[in-house]
Amino acid sequence: MKDKILALRAEGKSYNEIKAILGCSKSTISFHCGEGQKEKNKIRAASFRLKNPVLRKIDNFINRGVSVKCRDFQRNRDLGIYTNGRQFLFNIKDVLNKIGENPKCYLTGREIDLSKPNTYHFDHIIPVANGGDSNLDNLGITCRSVNIAKGTLSVDDFILLCKEVVKYNQ
Structure with missing residues (x-):
């Protein structure tokens, strides 16, 4: 053959x-x-592929709307609903200016090492699921584990949950 x-x-x-x-x-x-x-x-x-892992992570966050658009279309095609995904009015340079030279988790205050992209997430401070917008003011950088624990909770609800966990485990 x-x-x-x-x-x-x-x-x-x-x-x-x-x-x-x-x-x-x-x-x-x-x-x-x-x-x-x-x-x-x-x-x-x-x-x-983008060489810098920080730029790749920001690019993935900004362009995530495309996959959301496809996912929502698949979910809602029987209903005839089609959402357009997220619209971002900022770019990678804007995000880099916002997070600065020595970024810290906006929830814990821990310093974040941008050279280790698996240790942090970019997060909507007010979750989109709770009416938050996809604008630069609503963007925060968090430790990966903290963001996973936060899920779609608001910051206030997450802090209350953390206090309950600490109180229960004392």
């Missing part, structure tokens, strides 16, 4: 043409023809 595929590729046939002639899948053709393909894919993926 490999010899036939390589011979057809040498003739200049496309994957679709080889697929039609031999009746095999494109992945089979790619497997036999793709020497060095993994390296090419790694290089291609790296060129599209």
Whole structure:
């Protein structure tokens, strides 16, 4: 099979043409023809990826509206409802200016190491689920574990919950 595929590729046939002639899948053709393909894919993926993990994290937060838009469409397609996702009126530079040189968690005051992107989250201070907006004033940086614990609670409700936990465990 490999010899036939390589011979057809040498003739200049496309994957679709080889697929039609031999009746095999494109992945089979790619497997036999793709020497060095993994390296090419790694290089291609790296060129599209943002090098700085902080910028990547901010970019993911800002562009999260696209996935929300798709998810909401899937959830509500039977109802005929289509939401447009979040609209952000700020960019990465605005977020970097807001968090500053030495960012701290807005809930705990802990210092955040921006070089470790798995340790912090960008959060809506007033959750969107509770009527908060997606604007720069409603953006905060938090420790990952704290943000997960907060969920969709308001800051006041979260503080009350924390006080109850401390009181119960004393």
